[in-house]
Ligand code: SF4
């Protein structure tokens with residue numbers, strides 16, 4: 166077994182173990198948004214950033230393998246500020262009202278999205294898409310984590326009916342040629358709905374119970 170230092174403790178790690186997996190195994194809660202064990206990792210959201218001695222910047226714990234002799238810190242004032250800022254920007258631009266994981270972490274970090282001023286409306290004005298009999302796509306609630314894209318593609322299903330298009334606040338999940346889902350390669354497996362952390366993808370039955378479009 167190889168060893169490294171995690172928050173001041175000498176710990177052993179397995180070959181191929183990420184810093185996120187290692188921290189979790191040793192009881193350190195590192196927040197994540199984009200990471201899901203079924204879809205792997207792309208290190209997109211950056212809220213799992215941790216400090217590694219000798220590295221100029223924090224590194225994404227989900228996308229960094231444990232290495233012999235590393236000195237890793239999962240908590241510091243700088244990491245707290247970084248995570249708080251990411252959550253605030255996310256909550257300012259996106260409807261996170263049905264994302265309990267994000268709301269919970271944001272509360273722990275005492276976030277105050279309003280301190281950044283007026284909310285950009287690009288995402289918040291998106292109208293829910295109902296183009297199939299199974300689930301709604303409400304991209305005002307989408308945090309661009311790509312979990313659905315990867316679940317549909319090489320993560321689970323292998324049909325690539327979804328992709329991420331555009332940049333920054335204009336970025337959005339879409340289909341090939343912006344076709345409706347029934348016209349796309351979608352096989353309605355539901356995997357994308359299962360991994361969505363914000364309820365942007367929601368079964369129509371649940372939407373109906375909430376009084377939304379059904
Ligand atoms: S339901 Fe359709 S879009 Fe969603 S993962 Fe399955 S095939 Fe892809």
Ligand code: SF4
Pocket residue numbers: 306307308309310311312313314338357360361362363364365366
């Ligand atoms: S629809 Fe859900 S799973 Fe897909 S990118 Fe948006 S938040 Fe992530």
